[in-house]
Amino acid sequence: MAQTGVLILRPYRNEIGRLFQSLKACSHYVQRVLYVDFNCISLFEPDGTVGGTLCRQEMYSVMEMVYKSKAKELEKLDIRFLLESRRSTSSASATCERRTFSHNLDVGLLYTSYQNQINVEMLCNRYGFRNIDSLQFLDDNMYSNAGLTDELLEQDKEVKEYDTVAVKGTFDRIHNGHRLLLSTSCFLAMSKIVVGVSNDFLLVNKTLLELIEPLDLRMKNVTEFIEDIKPGLVKDIVPLCDPAGPTKTDATIDCLVVSDESRNSGQVVNILRKDANLPEVELFSIDLVSNEDVQSSNASKLSSTARRYNDLGVLIRPPKRNSSHSVVYVIGLTGGIASGKSSIAKRLEKLGAQILSADLVGHSVYEPGTEAFNEIIDDFGVGILNKDGFIDRKKLGSIVFDDSLKLQKLNAIVWPAIMKIIKLWIEEISKKGDQVCVIEAALLLEAGWDEVVDEIWVCIIPEVEAIKRLGDRNGLSIDEAKKRLSNQITNKDRVSQANIVLSTQWAPEYTQKQVEKAWEGLHKRIKVSR
Template identity: 45%
Template sequence: MPPFASGLLVLTAPLPVLPRRAAAALAAAAGVVAGPLYVHLQPGLLLSAPAPLPAAPPAGPALLRALDALYAAAAAQRGLDLRVLLSPGRRLARPPRVLLASAAEAPGPPGPVELGLQHLAAAAYGCPPRLPALLLGGPGDGSPDGDPAEEPEEPEAALPDFSDVAVGGTFDRLHGAHRLLLSACCLLARHRLLAGVADGDLLRHKVLAELIEPYEVRAAKLREFLEDVKPSLRYDIVPLADPYGPSVTDPDLQCLVVSEETRRGGEAVNKKRLENGLPELALYEILLMKDPDHGQNEEEKISSSSLRQRLLGTLLRPPREDPALPSRPYVIGLTGGTGSGKTSIAKLLGHLGAFLIDADKLGHAVYVPGGPAYERVVATFGAEIVNEDGTINRKALGAKVFGNQERLKSLTDIVWPEIARMVKEQIREADAQGKAVCVLDAAVLLEAGWQDMVHEVWTAVIPEEEAVKRIMARDGLSEEAARSRLRSQMSNSQRVEQSQVVLCTLWEPDITRAQVEKAWDLLQQRLDPRGSP
C-alpha cells in the first residue's frame, strides 16, 4: 500500500514516559505517512471510550521534554515532516488522510479504538468522518507494562507566559531544532509571536548560502507550521536585514527566545533596547538539539548548514527533458566560477568512468593559426593582438574586451559557436568509444547557452573569500584583482538556480571525493531505468 499523503498520530502516554517511546512510535508512523505527520498529545486519554474530548497537555517542562524527544526522534527519520499540535480547534493546513495510534496505548477492541480516533479527529481538527484508522505495533511494543515503574513526580512549575514573544533565525529547511524552538515560543506566548527571518546580507557568510531557500519559501513554511501547531496566536513574520530587526524597537515585546548559541545576540538586543528607552526582554533559552547522524564536516547539533551539506551531490531539480538530445551518451555539463575546484571534480569523474571534454582546451584550439576562429578574431580585433610567431596573444586580446560588453560579445559570437561544434564532435567520439556518461567541463557553460547540449548541469561552488585566496595563490593576483575577476563572472546563486546538482570543494579532498562519488552513484541510479549501465 502506498504511503498516505498526511496523517494524524494520537499519543496518549503520560508525558514523562513519552521520551522513551518517541523513537519507536515515529519510526512506525514514518512508514505509513509520506507528508506531514501531525501529532496530538493527550495523556491518559482512553480512545475506546465514547466520544473523547480533545484537550491540550499542560504547558510545562515535561511537555518541553516530550517535544524535544519527538523532534529528535523525527530527525532520525530523514524527510519526516513532524508537527506536534499544541492546541486543537482548527482545520490543519494539509488535512490528515489517515489516523494512527500506538496499539500499546490503545487497549480495547480495534473497532471502538478506531471510532474513538475518528471522533477525536473530527472534534479537534474538523477531519471528515470515516477516515481510515490504523493501530501501530503490537502488544509489548513500548507498552506500559514494559516501562519501569514511574516515581511520583513533584508538581512542575508552569512555564512563564508573555503576551508578545519574539524569535529570530534563518529557518532554512525547517528542521527539528527549529520546530522545538518555535514550539517553545508558542507555549510562552499568549497573544503574538514575532518571527524575524534572516535575509539579504545576513545570509552572505552562511555555509552554502546559495542553497538557502528564498525568503518567501522560508516564511511560508514557517507560517504554515506555526498556524498548524497553535492557531490561536497572531503571527508576525518579517524579514531581517540586520541582526536586530523590530526586537529593538517594538515596545510590546516582553520575551526573546534564544538558544545557547544566540544568547549573546539576545543580550545585544537588550542593550539596544535600553539605548532606545525600552525595557529589557526576558531571555528564555532553549537547549541545542544534538544530531546523532552528523557527518565528518558537519555540526554536532541539528542545523540547516548540515542539511544543506547533505544536499551536495543530490538531484535538486529534475533533469532536462529534451527529445532532441540522444539518451546516450548522457551528458553532464560541469561549471563553476574561478577557484571553485571544478577541474578537480572533473578529474574525479574521469576516474569514475566519465568521458571528459575540456571546453577550455577546445577554446585554445580555436585560436591557433589555422584554427576555426583565428582569421575572424584577428580581423575583428586587429593585428596588434598577434605575436611575432603568428599566435594570438590571449593577454592582449583579453585587455581589449575586459570591461567592454560590446567587444566581449563580438568575441564570444565568434568563438563560442566554434567551441560548441567541437564539443559535439567530442560527444560523438565518446559515443563511438561506448562511453555511457560524458562530462563537459566548461566555466562558461551557462553564459554560452551550452546547457542545450547537456542533460544535467552540475555546478561547483565555493565561498567568495575562499575563491579569492585560491586565485591569489594560483595566479599571483592582488586581492582587488581577484575579486574583480570573480565579480565579472556569473554568481554562484545564478548558477545554482539553473543546476541539477551542486558540489563544493571547501573541505578536505576526501570530502569532495565522497560528494562526487555520491553524485555519480545517484546518477547511475537515474540512468538505470534508461537501460544504461
C-alpha cells in the same frame, strides 16, 4: 506508504511512556509529515474533562525530547505537534473543530485500545477523513509504557504563557532545531508570534551560503509551520536585516526565545530596549544539543549547516534530461575561477566519465584556418596577430577587456564555434557507447552551452578561498583576484541553476566522497531513465 499522517494520542500521563516507540512505528506508515495531536480530550471523554492529563511543563518536555532525539526514524519525519491555547483545550467543542493543514492528511494513526472509545464521526470531522478506512490502528501490546513518564514528571522548567513571543533565525531547510524553536515560541504565545528571518546581509559568513534557501521560501515555510501547529496566533514574519530586528523596538514583545548559544544576543536586545526606554523581555533559552550526544565528544547541534553539507553531491533539483541524445548522459561541470573544476573532472574521469575541457576547445577555435579565426581577424584586424601568424590572445584581451561591446562581439564568434565542437564530441562519444561524458566549462551557463547537457554540476568555494588560491597559484594580488572574480557570475547564480553542487573547500578526501556520492546517484538516475 502515506505521505502525511496524524498520530492521535490521549493527553494522559500513562500514554506518554510509549511515545517514542509509537512515533518510530509511524515511520512505517508515514513518509513525510507527521502531525501529533494530544489535544482531543473530547474525542475520548464526552464532557471534555479528564484527570491525569499532561501539565504545561510535561507537554513542553515531550516536544523537547522528541525534537532532540537522534533516532533515525524520527529524524526523517517532519513532526509537528498540534498546539491549542488553554481556553480551547478546556472546551469540548474546540478540540473537535475541523483543522486545516498545509499537507492533506492521508492516514490517522491511533492505538487499538481506542477503537471502542473513540468518537469516529467527531475524529473524521476534525481531520477531514471520509470514514474509518482512513485510520490505521497501532497494536498497544507492541509498545512498552516504560521510561519516558518518570523523566517528564521530574522536569521543573517553568513554561509560562506570554501575550507576544519573538524568535529569530535563518530557518533554512527547517529541521528539528527550528521546529523546537518555533513550537516553543508558539507554545509560550497566547496571542501573537513575531519571527525574524535572517536576510542576505546577515548570512555572509554562513558556510555554504549559496545553498541557503531564498528568503521568501524560508518565510513561507515558517508561516506554514506556525499555521499548522497553532492557527489562532497572530503572525508577524519579517525579514531580519540586523541581529536585533523588531525585538529592539516592539514594546509589545514579552518574551524572546533563544538557543543557549545565542543567549548573549538576547541580553544585547535587552540593553537596546533599555536604551529605548522599553521594558526588558524575558529570555526563554533552549539547548539545541541532541540528548543522546550530550555526554559524548561528538555532541552535535541541530543544524542547517549540517543539512547543507549533506546536500553536497546530492540532486537538489530534477535533471532536465536533454532529448537530443538518448545514449550518452551529458554532465555540464562549471564553477568560478579557482573553484576546483579541473580536479573534480579528473576524479570523474577516474570513475569512468569521458571529459571535454571547453577551455582546450576554446584554444582550438583561435587557430589559423578555422572559421572563427577568419571572423576574428575580419572584426579586430591583423594587428592582433603575432609573428607566427597566430592570434595573440593577450593583445586581443587588451582590446576587449574594458569594452563590453567588443567583448560581446568576440563571444558571438567564439561561443557558437565551441558549441559546434561540443556537439560533434557528444556524437562521437555516443557512437563509442560510453555512458557518461562531462563538459568542463567555466562559461557553461553564460555561453548557453548548458543547452546540450542533461545535468548541471556546479563547483563552489567561498570568495576568500578563491582569492587565496589565485594568489598562491597565479601570483595575483588581492585586488587583481577580486577584479577577476567580479567579472564572473556569482556562485549563487550558478547554484540557482544547479542539479548537483560540489565544493573543494576542504580536504581532498572530502571532495572525493562528494564526487563518489554524486556519481552513485547519477547512475541510479541513468538506470531509471532507461
